[in-house]
Amino acid sequence: MDSDTDAGKAAFLDDLRSHVGSTGTPRTARDPVNLSTIRNWCDAMGEANPYFTDEQAAAASPHGGLVAPAATLNVWTMAGLHLGGPAPADPNEPRTAVYQKLNAGGFSSVVATNTELHFDRCLRPGDLLSDVTLLDDVSEEKATRLGTGHFVTTKVEFTDQHDEQVGSMLFRILKYTKPAPEPAAEEAPAAEPAPPKSKPRPRFNQDQAWFWEGLRNHELRIQRFTDDGSLVHPPANANPATQHMEYDWVVASGRGTLYSYTVAHHPQVPSFDYPHLVGIVELEEGVRIVSPIVGCTKEQLEIGMPLEVSFVDTHDDVTLHQFQPATPARAEVSLQSGDVGEGDRLPLCALPITPLLIVSTAIATRDFQEVHHDKAEAERRGSKDIFMNILTTNGIVARWIGDWAGNDVVFRNIKIGLGVPNYPGDIMTMSGSVAAVADDGTVTVGFIGRNSLGAHVTGTADVALPGSPAHAAMIEGGAR
Amino acid sequence: MSFASQTAIVGIGATEFSKNSGRTPMQLATEASIAACVDAGISPADIDGIVTFSAEKNTEIEVARNLGVRELTHFSQIPHGGGAACGVIGQAAMALYSGAAKYVLVYRAFNERSWHRFGQGVQDTHQSPEAFDVSFSWTSPFGLLTPAQWVAMFATRYMHEYGATTEDFGRVAVADRKHAATNPAAFFYEKPITLEDHQNSRWISEPLRLLDCCQESDGGQAFILTTMDRAADTAQPAAVIAAAAQGVSADQHVMRSYYRESISGLPEMGVVARQLWDASGLSPADIQTAVIYDHFTPLVLPQLEEFGFCARGEAKDFIAEGNIELGGGLPINTNGGQLGEAYIHGMNGVAEAVRQVRGTSVNPVDNVENVLVTAGSGVPTSGLILSKA
Numbered sequence: 001m002d003s004d005t006d007a008g009k010a011a012f013l014d015d016l017r018s019h020v021g022s023t024g025t026p027r028t029a030r031d032p033v034n035l036s037t038i039r040n041w042c043d044a045m046g047e048a049n050p051y052f053t054d055e056q057a058a059a060a061s062p063h064g065g066l067v068a069p070a071a072t073l074n075v076w077t078m079a080g081l082h083l084g085g086p087a088p089a090d091p092n093e094p095r096t097a098v099y100q101k102l103n104a105g106g107f108s109s110v111v112a113t114n115t116e117l118h119f120d121r122c123l124r125p126g127d128l129l130s131d132v133t134l135l136d137d138v139s140e141e142k143a144t145r146l147g148t149g150h151f152v153t154t155k156v157e158f159t160d161q162h163d164e165q166v167g168s169m170l171f172r173i174l175k176y177t178k179p180a181p182e183p184a185a186e187e188a189p190a191a192e193p194a195p196p197k198s199k200p201r202p203r204f205n206q207d208q209a210w211f212w213e214g215l216r217n218h219e220l221r222i223q224r225f226t227d228d229g230s231l232v233h234p235p236a237n238a239n240p241a242t243q244h245m246e247y248d249w250v251v252a253s254g255r256g257t258l259y260s261y262t263v264a265h266h267p268q269v270p271s272f273d274y275p276h277l278v279g280i281v282e283l284e285e286g287v288r289i290v291s292p293i294v295g296c297t298k299e300q301l302e303i304g305m306p307l308e309v310s311f312v313d314t315h316d317d318v319t320l321h322q323f324q325p326a327t328p329a330r331a332e333v334s335l336q337s338g339d340v341g342e343g344d345r346l347p348l349c350a351l352p353i354t355p356l357l358i359v360s361t362a363i364a365t366r367d368f369q370e371v372h373h374d375k376a377e378a379e380r381r382g383s384k385d386i387f388m389n390i391l392t393t394n395g396i397v398a399r400w401i402g403d404w405a406g407n408d409v410v411f412r413n414i415k416i417g418l419g420v421p422n423y424p425g426d427i428m429t430m431s432g433s434v435a436a437v438a439d440d441g442t443v444t445v446g447f448i449g450r451n452s453l454g455a456h457v458t459g460t461a462d463v464a465l466p467g468s469p470a471h472a473a474m475i476e477g478g479a480r
Numbered sequence: 481m482s483f484a485s486q487t488a489i490v491g492i493g494a495t496e497f498s499k500n501s502g503r504t505p506m507q508l509a510t511e512a513s514i515a516a517c518v519d520a521g522i523s524p525a526d527i528d529g530i531v532t533f534s535a536e537k538n539t540e541i542e543v544a545r546n547l548g549v550r551e552l553t554h555f556s557q558i559p560h561g562g563g564a565a566c567g568v569i570g571q572a573a574m575a576l577y578s579g580a581a582k583y584v585l586v587y588r589a590f591n592e593r594s595w596h597r598f599g600q601g602v603q604d605t606h607q608s609p610e611a612f613d614v615s616f617s618w619t620s621p622f623g624l625l626t627p628a629q630w631v632a633m634f635a636t637r638y639m640h641e642y643g644a645t646t647e648d649f650g651r652v653a654v655a656d657r658k659h660a661a662t663n664p665a666a667f668f669y670e671k672p673i674t675l676e677d678h679q680n681s682r683w684i685s686e687p688l689r690l691l692d693c694c695q696e697s698d699g700g701q702a703f704i705l706t707t708m709d710r711a712a713d714t715a716q717p718a719a720v721i722a723a724a725a726q727g728v729s730a731d732q733h734v735m736r737s738y739y740r741e742s743i744s745g746l747p748e749m750g751v752v753a754r755q756l757w758d759a760s761g762l763s764p765a766d767i768q769t770a771v772i773y774d775h776f777t778p779l780v781l782p783q784l785e786e787f788g789f790c791a792r793g794e795a796k797d798f799i800a801e802g803n804i805e806l807g808g809g810l811p812i813n814t815n816g817g818q819l820g821e822a823y824i825h826g827m828n829g830v831a832e833a834v835r836q837v838r839g840t841s842v843n844p845v846d847n848v849e850n851v852l853v854t855a856g857s858g859v860p861t862s863g864l865i866l867s868k869a
Contacts, residue, residue, distance in 0.1 A: 200602075200625070202617035205609040233739065234618045240731070260640070260743065262632035263686035264623065267600055272623045275683075280633055280738045288739050290619050298686070303640045320621055 009141055016101055016138040016150065022094040024133040029076040032128040033068050037366075041072055044357070044364035045395040048330055049407050062408055062466060062475050068123035070411035071398040073158060073167045074115075075391065076123075077131040078366040094135035098152055099175065107149045107175040109382075112390050116170035116415040121477035128161040136170070149176025199271040199314045208235050210249060215319040218311045221249040222287055233287040254309035255326060256283040263298045273452070281307055281323050295324035295350035295427035297450065310352065324350040324427055334406030337441040337468035344434040346404045346445065351396060353451065355424045358388050365391035388422035393449070393457050400430045401445055401461055408466045410474040412442060416459035426451040435460060441468020483577035484759045488711040488718035489569070489866065491520025491704030492831045497667055497822030500594040501698035508700030509538040509589035510546045516702040517547070521715030522583060527704075529554035529581025531572045533564045533588055533825065543587065554581040558726075560734060562775060562856025565826025566864040570724030572705045582706060588827045589700030598696050598823075601626030619736055628693050628776060630735040631858060632685040635778035638744045639687060642793035644781065646687050648800065650678035652777040653691045653819055655805045660816025663842045667697065668820045692777040694818040701827035703834075708869075717869065719837040722850060723759035724864035727751030735858040744793075746779065749786040749854065752863040757788075760865050762850055764788045767865075769836050769845040770810055770852040771829035774817040779857040784810075787852065806843055814843040826855050833866045 031037070039053050050057035051067055058066040079087045102108070123129075139151035156169045204212055214221035223235040227244035238245045261279040268274045277293040279301070293301065294310075306326035313319050328347035351357075362372035367389045370377035378386045394414050402409055422428055432447030442462050449457040464470035493515025495501065495508045503511075517524045524547035530540040534557040544552055554575040558564035565588075572584035592598045602616055602625055624630065638644055657673045660666035673691060681690040704714075711718040729747035731740050740747070757763060764787060772780050781795035789810055790798035803809040815821045815832035822828055833851040835841040848868070855862040 199623070200620040201607075202621045203607055203609060203613050204617055205614060208614060208617070234615070260633045260637035260738070262624070262629055262636060262688075263683065264626075264629050264632075265683040265685060267626065269623070269625060275686075276623045278622055278624045278629065278633075280637075280743075290622050290624055290736075290738065292622050303636070314621070318621075322622075 012105060013138070013140055013150075016098055019094060019098050020135050020137060022135050023092070024094050025090045025092045026130050026132045027077055027090065028130040029128060030080060031076070033072075033076055033123050033125050035066065035125050037075070038066075038068050038072065038125070041069060041075065041364040041395070044360040045069075045392070045399050047395070047399045047402065049402055051407055057407075062471075063122060063478060066125050067478065068125070069395065069398060070119050070122065071117065071391070071394040071414060072123065072365075073117050073119060074131075074156065074169050075365050076129045077158070080366055081368040094133060095152060095154060098135065098138060102150060102152075102175040106177050109147065109149075109176050109178050110173055111146065111176070112171070112173050112418060113151065114170070114172040114415070114417045115390055115394060116413065117167065117394060118169070118413045119167045119411055119474075120165055121474065122410060123166060124478065127166065129158050129166065131156050131158050144174060144176060146174065147176040147178050149174050201315060201318060202320075207237060211235060212318070214249070214251070215311060215321055216317075218319070220252040220254055220283075220289075220309050220321050222252050222283070222285055223247050224250050231285055231287050233289055250285065252283050252285055252309070256281040256307050256309075256323065258282075258293070258301065258303055258305045258307055259288055260303065261293060261301050263301075277301065279307075279323065289321070292320075292322045293324070294322050295429045296348060300325070300348060300429070300431060305348075325429060328403060330403040331406035334408035335404070335465050337465040337471065339465065340434050340437065340443055342434055342437055346401070346430070346432045346447070348429055348431050349400050349403070350427050350429040353388065353422045353424055353426045353428055355386065358386050358392075358422070358424060361392035361395065362389050365389060365395065367391055383421070385423045390416075390418060393418065393422070396428075397430070397447060397449070397457065397459065397461060400447075401463060405463060405465060408471075410464050410471060412462040412464060412470065412474065414459065414461045416457050418457055419455040420451065420453035422451055422456050426453070428456050438470070440470040440473075441465065442470040483573050483721075484723050485708070485720050485867070487573040487576045487705055487707055488720045488869070489703050489705050489830075489834050490711050490714040490716055490718055491516040491518075491522065492834050493517070493519050493702045494665075494828065494831060495589070495700045497665065497697050497699040497824065497828070498593075499667075499695075499698065501591055505590050505595070505700070506538045506542060506546075508591075508698070509543050509587050509702070512589055512700035512702035513543055513547055513585055513587050516585070516587075516704045519716060520704040522704060524548055525550055526583045527585045528552060529572065529575050529584035531556050531558070531568045531575070531584060531586050533557060533561070533568065534559040535561050535564070535825070536588055536590075538587075538589055543585070547585075554584065558862070560856065560860040562773060562825040563859035563861040565773070565830060565855035565862065566724055566853055567726045567855060567862035569703070569705065569721065569830060569864050570726060570862060573721045573724055576705060576707050582710065584705045585702060586705065587700065587702035588825050590825075591698045592823065593696040593698050599626060599628065599693070601629070615733065626685070627735060628688050629685040631776040631779060632688050633738060634743055634858065635687050635776075638778060638781065641744045642796065644796045646689065646692075647675060647679065648781065648796035649687070649692050649777040650675050650689075651799045652774060652780045652804070653678050655799075656774060656813050656817040656819040658805060659811075659814050659843050660820025663816050663821060666816040666821040667695065668816060688776060688778065691819075694775045694823040697822040697824060699822055699824050699828070701824045701831055703830065711869075717838050719834040719866040720869050722762065722865040722867040723756045724862070725752045725755035725759065726860070726862040727755070728860045732860060734860070737858070744782065746782045746786050746857055748861050749783055749857060749863070752854070752861060753787045756852070756863055756865055760850075760867075762865060766850050767810065767852045768848045768850065769814055770812050771815075771817070771833050771854065772812045773826055773829070773854045773857050774813055774819050775823065775856065777819070780812075783854055783857055787854075806845070811843075811845050814841055814845060829853055830864070837866050837868055
């Protein structure tokens with residue numbers, strides 16, 4: 001078959017689409033929905049809703065008992081880890097034949113691009129889930145940022161032990177051809193790459209050494225004169241008010257607000273990424289300090305915004321402070337239907353992406369693909385490092401919305417598209433706003449999670465707040 | 481201030497202003513100094529005092545040697561870059577009034593464009609453990625490296641507190657470039673800009689755009705000062721130093737005074753303003769035109785406020801009403817300023833003030849009696865008022 005001609009492409013697509021509508025073998029979870037797994041999931045995600053883990057609080061909640069986080073919908077039927085032997089494979093898996101044909105057609109790379117989780121009711125401990133996968137669609141050939149390929153969409157339906165549907169998931173992947181690397185210029189002498197220029201080093205003497213030692217210990221220290229306890233930054237040799245010369249320091253809480261800022265564009269120094277955001281941060285202790293502002297875009301900078309410190313090693317022997325949007329406090333009182341309107345902004349939430357977060361959330365979501373656990377294996381598969389799995393992205397989105405809306409919020413759906421990966425060492429910052437409020441009280445939140453590479457996730461979530469018909473329906477659906 | 485109106489600038493001299501002088505800074509210093517002597521109608525050998533910037537690399541002894549100076553009885557230097565521009569005139573005036581010297585040369589010359597680009601900031605410099613170098617450690621490692629970036633912090637806060645916009649900064653650039661357009665000595669002669677041009681120019685360090693920033697220049701500027709009695713025998717009408725003053729305020733840093741209770745004003749310029757009004761007995765209403773230091777447009781606004789030409793936060797309205805352009809209530813920088821004529825660390829602005837007093841500016845303001853000049857903003861600074869004899 002000549003896949004380069006239109007006729008060839010059409011025939012190829014027809015062949016792929018011949019599998020659309022086929023379904024896999026129904027699969028039942030190895031374990032029912034259970035508190036232990038929920039607790040691990042909440043711990044890893046930073047999910048603090050007590051209705052998931054605290055029986056007393058849950059009993060007094062609209063649910064009348066413990067429920068599982070909505071974003072765990074597709075956790076329970078995951079295959080699990082099978083280090084002792086091959087994972088059980090479904091001979092009827094409807095994607096297998098399509099993938100084989102795509103591989104043969106040169107579309108051998110794969111990336112997950114979208115999930116749409118729909119929730120019919122809240123899951124409860126004891127529910128035993130089954131799922132069945134349906135091949136829903138194979139797209140025509142599309143040119144994408146990654147390369148040319150076909151989107152393959154499956155639909156998974158989840159049912160409980162009474163054979164009643166509890167939710168569904170649309171899952172879309174892209175099978176694509178990586179573009180050929182740019183041919184190297186002929187006969188070009190192999191230029192020695194210039195060593196990356198390191199950031200300007202702090203210069204200090206014995207009068208300020210304690211400050212920089214503090215940063216090495218991940219402490220932001222503020223000079224305190226011992227006579228009147230006054231705090232001074234930058235450090236001085238004598239208390240400006242009294243000329244007293246003895247001082248120690250306090251360790252700053254690391255919380256502050258943005259007092260002023262600039263977005264530097266030119267000139268560009270090789271060791272910084274431009275545009276480079278620098279702020280004057282007013283620490284809650286009262287002094288100000290200059291700091292890079294990370295984990296947000298220049299459009300998100302706002303004088304007065306709450307910030308918190310983190311630390312970054314810039315040289316073998318130098319650690320610097322940086323500030324990022326502060327983690328918003330979780331709502332103590334749940335938002336009620338009517339409290340929110342279209343355009344309401346959700347607070348920024350900057351999430352440091354660490355290897356621990358990626359690995360622990362992958363395990364908590366029962367996803368044991370090596371690319372989320374094993375750096376060497378991730379590199380062998382063309383990734384620069386391990387990266388966050390898609391189930392965790394859903395969990396993080398749900399946690400952030402829950403922190404904003406409070407314990408009583410219930411999710412109707414979460415629809416996300418994935419962009420750049422979340423690699424260790426980066427910061428992903430969630431931002432979003434209320435896109436719509438429907439007549440039944442369904443609140444649609446539009447969101448984007450950005451890291452230093454760009455948009456990791458964009459999407460929407462429909463949630464229901466107490467006091468709305470939508471909320472009542474979800475609670476009723478989950479009642480026994 | 482006992483030396484008020486006791487001394488005068490009697491000679492001005494400059495090289496051309498360019499992006500590449502093709503000559504050494506020492507050559508520029510020598511040429512400008514000789515030109516100032518010719519303008520004053522004195523022999524270089526009469527010079528017995530020299531005051532310059534501590535940033536000046538052409539030492540006074542080499543300049544003195546080139547000029548055939550026989551004896552120097554006063555020589556001093558003022559620190560902190562452009563903040564010295566009026567301080568050097570004030571130091572010369574004090575030396576003359578005290579009798580320490582009879583004819584004082586003041587000069588500044590550099591190839592700040594073709595040799596060392598000042599706007600590149602402090603990326604690789606300041607690596608000694610001395611206090612001055614250490615002071616950069618509170619900003620440089622974090623990527624705050626250039627004068628434009630330092631100034632941007634003040635500009636953002638000023639906008640936040642007073643509702644100013646980048647258009648308000650742009651109007652300063654438009655006025656300067658309008659004045660430069662009719663000044664043949666200006667870098668941007670016959671090149672006016674519109675507010676739209678300003679808004680379309682690229683970001684340098686937000687909220688500063690390219691057209692908010694002066695361009696580094698090559699050039700030299702010199703002055704001859706003497707006492708009022710000797711001034712009567714020189715070739716030009718005297719530009720009388722009605723007052724000159726320097727200023728530093730509490731918790732002062734060099735362009736990075738971010739730690740004061742408020743950073744939307746320039747308290748060190750307030751220190752200068754109070755002294756100038758007190759010493760001269762003048763008030764804002766007595767000033768017909770001013771040279772307001774304009775290395776970056778945003779800091780022009782708080783200077784107008786510190787001197788009382790308008791209330792705090794209202795400079796944007798004062799400017800929008802057209803006051804700072806020729807024909808307005810207080811035309812500023814009639815040579816084009818440092819944004820339009822050249823960036824000679826404020827010294828070319830002092831020369832324009834002398835020309836306004838003499839009536840020889842290419843953009844003369846009517847009925848000039850007193851001209852205000854300010855020096856570098858955001859740094860330890862200075863100011864002066866020149867008046868007709």
